[in-house]
Amino acid sequence: MVMKKGIWSLLALTMALSAAAVMPAYATDDELGNAENNYRLYCTSCHGPNGDGKGELAEMMEVPPRDHTDASKMSKRTDEQLFMTISEGGEATGFNSCMPPHNTILQKEDIRSMVKYLRKLCKCNYTK
Ligand code: HEC
Structure with missing residues (x-):
């Protein structure tokens, strides 16, 4: 009986792990939550x-730090540009150069979610 239970929880764990693996890289609320925290910190x-x-x-x-809620400016940047600025400064x-690089304190995935968070702040996407 105990043995059987052990197998089931192992199976459940395996399923949870494989579900996590197919989740989109940075679109989950969890990751945005993390970005919000990081934004507050850094x-x-x-x-x-x-x-x-x-x-x-x-x-x-x-120079004044960018107003990240300013869609007219933020929609002129591609996600890659935002990523690069956050990562490399x-x-x-x-x-x-007052805008510091963050590649030593934030993982790539964190920077990707940060870009998502900036899109949420400006309520905008790249539109040329
Ligand atoms: C020490 C102050 C400082 C900190 C900390 C800082 N920034 Fe900046 N940031 C700036 C300044 C100043 C600019 C404007 C640079 C310019 O206009 O030449 C800027 C510009 C930017 C830009 C470019 C905006 C654009 O128009 O493309 C992005 C993106 C950005 N910051 C994101 C972030 C994020 C995300 C963080 C936290 C991980 C952060 N910054 C932390 C000062 C800072």
């Missing part, structure tokens, strides 16, 4: 708690 000091560019450190920046994509 981005709001400059970009503001609401993402509107009014963080505590904003005044110390040479502003200088890598022609922006000011």
